[in-house]
Amino acid sequence: MSAGLWNYMFEGLLVTLQLTIFGAVLGLVFAFAAGLARLSGNKLLRGMGFAYTEAFRGLSALVVLFWLIFVLPTVFGVQLAPLFAGVLALALNIGAYGAEVVRGAVRAVPRSQIEAAIALNFTPWQRMRKVVLPQAVVAMIPSFSNNLIELLKATALVSVVFLSDLTFGAQLVRASTGNTAGTFGLLLVAYGLIALVFTTLMRLLERRAAASLGRTVPPGMIARIFRRTEASA
């Protein structure tokens, strides 16, 4: 494979990483906004949170992407940058799943914790910020970790609308070399490796979060392998 072809793959990799990371950040914003809205005392906010979660969980991210890229410009005259459209479509989708994670984790914080916060006369917002969320976030991380991997895999969708991500790059390489099995094999391994990196990072985050509650989490697979190598060396 020539240097030029490697370059396609490498640039594709960068786009895939950008889509995943920006998508995750924006998705997290949507997830918290919608998840907390659904728990709000305000009926309108609750309704908006519900509408968003139900709508975007049910919609195909790809179809949303078609709308953002092809329908918005023709019908509404709004042209989004392709990368931004990709990030937005993915974030809207993953945010809807994340919202349910946020809602579930916040509701799982025992009522007795809120009562203790009331007994200390915290304001409702202080109760949420100082007592409920710090505990809920710890419970959210394992689910968010899954969502992040889902998001990574969903980024491959954007190659359909000619965003030059990793999958798009691989298709170019395959077209010019004719080596289908080799190229797509490499692609398979590449996504697997990126996923492994993300899971490991999330695992670290999970451990740190658990430590913030004075708990310890057993070391993950990678940490165990490292430890074993160190021990045998």
Next chain:
Amino acid sequence: MTEPSAAAAGSPGEKATSDDGFIVFDQISKRFGKNVVLDDLSFSVGSGERVTLIGPSGSGKTTILRMLMTLTKPDSGRIRVGEDYLYHEQRNGELVSAGEQHIRKVRGRITMVFQQYNLFPNMRVLRNVTEAPVHVLGRSQDEAEERAKELLDMVGLGDKLRAYPSQLSGGQQQRVAIARALAMDPDILLLDEVTSALDPELAAEVLDVLRDVALSSDITMLCVTHAMKFARDVSHRVLMFDQGRIIEAAPPAEMFDDPKQERTRTFLESVLDET
């Protein structure tokens, strides 16, 4: 079974506290579904008075404390604390349902220690005690920490400042919870079965701390407990609850040694059998 030694132990009776109506429950009713928990209940507690609420479970004792802490709202009736109603406020000369602002103002005088401690697991011991003084009372961090350390020393946990609650025993957690409550400088301290989740040895540690607090301060205390010896030692008055009503009220010596009501007698016998 009686406890003859208890009468000899420091009786709280020396300092007479009269009922000046500091806390007043006025015709309070509460039902959960069909179950009537409190039935048109009226009583009052004087400032500095220490009152123990006894009675079978489901008789409404804990509901009384939870109402004062604004965790459970009464269906009808009024509760007054000092000059203010807890769930009502004066607006244009009319008594209306109180807003969050008003409730927070009155609630600021009251705090509570819970059966299950309810420490914040995401904060170390020191921060559990300083967080509310800093962010609710507006104390400086230094001032709050200094006071927290004093209180944690007092409850025997001066060496656990950096521990997380999950690293402490139940008895230690409950003592932190007591320090956390006292750090708010409450006028009224509510104790809701604070030793029920602890085995006897750990319960004794906690009760010793509370006895010191009670006898060395003028905090008004309402206490739901099955620890009768403790109740005898610290309370000025004992209220016996049954089916949402107070059926007998007397100083502890009288209540425990010579109860007037048959229901009180059988209840006390059953409790003393347990211990």
